[in-house]
Amino acid sequence: MKIIVAVKQVPERDAPVRIASSRQWIEESDLQFAMNESDAYALEEALQLKEKVGGEVVVISAGPERVATTIREALAKGADRAIHVECDDIGKRDALGVARLLAEAIRPENPDLVLTGLQSDDLGYGQTGVVMAELLSLPHASLILHVEKTDVGISVKRELEEGWFQKIELPTPAVLMIQSGGTRLRYATLMGIKRAKTKELRKVNAADLGIESAPVAVLENISLPHKQRSTQILQGTAKEAAATLVEKLKFEVRVI
Amino acid sequence: MRGNPNRVLWLGSVMSLISLTLAEPQHFSPWEKLLLVALLIASGSLFWRRFGAVLLKILHSKKDSDFHLAPLGRRTWNFFWEVLCQAKVIRERPLPGLAHAFVFWGFCAFALVTLNHIAAGFGVGFLDPHGQIGQFYFYLAAAFAVACAVGILGLFIRRFLVRPKWLGKRVSYESGFIAFLIFALMATYLASFFVSDAAPAARGLWWMHTLALLVFLPIIPHTKHLHLILSPATIFLSRGGFSRIPPLAGDEDFGLVTGKDLTQLVSLQAYSCVECGRCSEHCPATNTGKLLNPKEIILGVRGYLNEFGPASDAPTLGKYNSQEAVFQCTTCGSCEYQCPVGIEHLPILVGLRRGAVNTGTWEDDHGSKLFLALERGSNALGMSATERDKFIQKQQFPIFDGTQEYCLWLGCMGAYDPKGREIVADFARIMSWLGTSFGVLRKEKCTGDPARRLGNDLIFQQLAEANLETLAQNKVTKIVSICPHCVRTIQEDWKEFGQPPEVEHHSEFLARHAARLPRQDHAANHDRIVYHDPCYLGRYRNVYEEPRTVAALAGEVIEAPRSHQRSFCCGAGGGLVFLGEETGDRVSHTRAKELVATGASTIGTACPFCNSMFRDALATTGEATPQLMDIAQLTARALPQDGKSNGSANR
Numbered sequence: 001m002k003i004i005v006a007v008k009q010v011p012e013r014d015a016p017v018r019i020a021s022s023r024q025w026i027e028e029s030d031l032q033f034a035m036n037e038s039d040a041y042a043l044e045e046a047l048q049l050k051e052k053v054g055g056e057v058v059v060i061s062a063g064p065e066r067v068a069t070t071i072r073e074a075l076a077k078g079a080d081r082a083i084h085v086e087c088d089d090i091g092k093r094d095a096l097g098v099a100r101l102l103a104e105a106i107r108p109e110n111p112d113l114v115l116t117g118l119q120s121d122d123l124g125y126g127q128t129g130v131v132m133a134e135l136l137s138l139p140h141a142s143l144i145l146h147v148e149k150t151d152v153g154i155s156v157k158r159e160l161e162e163g164w165f166q167k168i169e170l171p172t173p174a175v176l177m178i179q180s181g182g183t184r185l186r187y188a189t190l191m192g193i194k195r196a197k198t199k200e201l202r203k204v205n206a207a208d209l210g211i212e213s214a215p216v217a218v219l220e221n222i223s224l225p226h227k228q229r230s231t232q233i234l235q236g237t238a239k240e241a242a243a244t245l246v247e248k249l250k251f252e253v254r255v256i
Numbered sequence: 257m258r259g260n261p262n263r264v265l266w267l268g269s270v271m272s273l274i275s276l277t278l279a280e281p282q283h284f285s286p287w288e289k290l291l292l293v294a295l296l297i298a299s300g301s302l303f304w305r306r307f308g309a310v311l312l313k314i315l316h317s318k319k320d321s322d323f324h325l326a327p328l329g330r331r332t333w334n335f336f337w338e339v340l341c342q343a344k345v346i347r348e349r350p351l352p353g354l355a356h357a358f359v360f361w362g363f364c365a366f367a368l369v370t371l372n373h374i375a376a377g378f379g380v381g382f383l384d385p386h387g388q389i390g391q392f393y394f395y396l397a398a399a400f401a402v403a404c405a406v407g408i409l410g411l412f413i414r415r416f417l418v419r420p421k422w423l424g425k426r427v428s429y430e431s432g433f434i435a436f437l438i439f440a441l442m443a444t445y446l447a448s449f450f451v452s453d454a455a456p457a458a459r460g461l462w463w464m465h466t467l468a469l470l471v472f473l474p475i476i477p478h479t480k481h482l483h484l485i486l487s488p489a490t491i492f493l494s495r496g497g498f499s500r501i502p503p504l505a506g507d508e509d510f511g512l513v514t515g516k517d518l519t520q521l522v523s524l525q526a527y528s529c530v531e532c533g534r535c536s537e538h539c540p541a542t543n544t545g546k547l548l549n550p551k552e553i554i555l556g557v558r559g560y561l562n563e564f565g566p567a568s569d570a571p572t573l574g575k576y577n578s579q580e581a582v583f584q585c586t587t588c589g590s591c592e593y594q595c596p597v598g599i600e601h602l603p604i605l606v607g608l609r610r611g612a613v614n615t616g617t618w619e620d621d622h623g624s625k626l627f628l629a630l631e632r633g634s635n636a637l638g639m640s641a642t643e644r645d646k647f648i649q650k651q652q653f654p655i656f657d658g659t660q661e662y663c664l665w666l667g668c669m670g671a672y673d674p675k676g677r678e679i680v681a682d683f684a685r686i687m688s689w690l691g692t693s694f695g696v697l698r699k700e701k702c703t704g705d706p707a708r709r710l711g712n713d714l715i716f717q718q719l720a721e722a723n724l725e726t727l728a729q730n731k732v733t734k735i736v737s738i739c740p741h742c743v744r745t746i747q748e749d750w751k752e753f754g755q756p757p758e759v760e761h762h763s764e765f766l767a768r769h770a771a772r773l774p775r776q777d778h779a780a781n782h783d784r785i786v787y788h789d790p791c792y793l794g795r796y797r798n799v800y801e802e803p804r805t806v807a808a809l810a811g812e813v814i815e816a817p818r819s820h821q822r823s824f825c826c827g828a829g830g831g832l833v834f835l836g837e838e839t840g841d842r843v844s845h846t847r848a849k850e851l852v853a854t855g856a857s858t859i860g861t862a863c864p865f866c867n868s869m870f871r872d873a874l875a876t877t878g879e880a881t882p883q884l885m886d887i888a889q890l891t892a893r894a895l896p897q898d899g900k901s902n903g904s905a906n907r
Contacts, residue, residue, distance in 0.1 A: 012632065012633070013632060013633065013640070014633060014634075014640040014641040014642050016642070034631075083799040114682055127492060165471065184624055185624065186616060187616070187623075187624050187626065187627035187628055187631065187712070187715075188627075188631060188714055188715075189613065189614050189615060189712075189714060190504075190510055190712075190713045190714040191510050191614050191615045192714075193714055194507050194617065200265050223706040
């Protein structure tokens, strides 16, 4: 089974984000980057599937030079080879633009399965995978926790609201958007990192793929949310405070 | 003066004792000589067949890439002190240790006697029992022979009648036989003083002595008595330092994965084990019902070498050693500290872990979680780095900018753990009060201690390098930390990747300033403090008195039954604090109970991990428990609350 995993490199979870002077993106110079969390789960699912049924895992990532570290991490964890779609303005591209880049790079590979995370931890559009499926004319499913190969295709477990799950069957090839937390991630190992050095890393760019960059949605500017310190400490005895709380919840916040 | 017949008799017998000489048969027939040659060849070749195989296994093991014969001074001293003087053997188990020392010294004295004994069989004996030198030496050897016979008898009684449990459940009949042979060697030697050269008994004793010797020789290589030959070399050649983990060599070295990774030192040590069980006796895992027994780990490596050899691709963790046992080690180091034959358990245990983790064969939910937290974030607790920023802001810690004397290293516990934070805050308050300038780093990552001990070299290297870079950028020259794990890892383990700044533990800093710190009224506060030696401060760093000096400012310091070098682990080390539930009893509960039983009103700690373990342990035991305080907190409680500005005034 040939599985392609599309991963994104995003600022580290606790990175202190500052807005760049252009006001169109964040200041990247002093940021640390990491693999997008749900993409890490997509990679893990692909690796486990490969371990069970055999085949190949190809990791693909679009972004500037720095993305190489995330690609290497994926190779170290067990991906067989990688495609780096070079793109310096990844943050300014809309979901359609990124999906196009990825879809065109994936198309000639003729994979059996394309996995990617549910959404990115930075922009959080949650669309790239779905749009990519559409561009590749492949069936897709999202919020996937687990994938299993069947005789005719695949069977997937989807997460629904309130602890419900749904099991559905899909033909292959298909595109799946993986939800975080469905399995246990593996840690990167020294052996993996050393072996990764000899694995194939192919670079392509938008021009190679025949894509002209013309975003449909344009990012105008970004801003930090205003800090609102509206905490109130209710004074008085417990009884009085409770009474005040009920009053406020009823008439000010209007939730009860 | 009236003659006393009894005294005369007594004097007479002493005189006749002194006039005794060692009987040696004067003439051996050619048949006897032939028989002697045949026996010598049989015994020698059987010995060599067995010992040669062991020696080849050791020599064919991988070279230790970091081995240096220098410094010879230290090696010679260790050899003199631990081998010749038997100091470690005696110090840790005085009575059996002394018995062993007698046997050892007896053997040393006997080397010459034995050579002469065999030479005499061929008529070329070089020590003349009637000559002055010969007689003197034989008397000397006789004294040692008496000591040796008493010693071996004592050891026999201990092993077969007293039977301490650390010698194992299995009765070792071969040990009994060896003891018999040693006793026979001494007895036949001593008996030879009481017969004349010409008597047939002299010839009988000579042959009995020879036979005991020649039967003993081939038993040495395949039993634990191999330590007779190997352990002097093991002690002389040891890596040195404490728990020194060798750097990985080359791109294909991931730790002790297969036989090919076992180095000469590892193999030598594995074959040197004398199975005395001192390591097991002090091991926190073995003592709380876990699978791990350090002795069995070493014997496991030996078993592996015996079956597969040093060129094998078979995994080291499997038939002879289990992954489960290897990952139960708290790296407290009591095994390595105790071992009388120079085995360095920690490089082996951590080496086996490295093999499992660096190749990804170790799968553990908690372990993976820890590694992922360290991969993605900055700390072992998996907290957001902004939590550290908030804490620094709240405490108004100055940021290190190169003008301050000390960089106060917070560590994961100091920056994220509530109790650790209290300790750091109190220590910072003391530093300010003393007028010592310090600052904290804007960004600080875990030192990599848990990754290092669990065998994750990738993460450890990344963390060490990132931290070394930050420290260099900030031009830090002196670090002080409340965490012995941070101190050890910075000072020793980081060396593989660069030169770390000078670093010390807060107990050392506080002890140095003890004269200027407030002394609390012992009579008034009635505080009896039992101080718990953290493994990474005591055995790892040899710091025992400083924290006691500091604690003594706050109250009367009392000792737990196991303290100093014999302190019993809290259970947190070796990354185990992050690995969830233990099997068997909890190490922390065992130790906490022992500390509570001293009747102390306060448990004094000097490590935030110990503190955290005991906090949980005391909460579950639930009885009227003593209070639990770090030595920094014990000191700080006597400072005025607005102590910050008092620094200069205090000078």
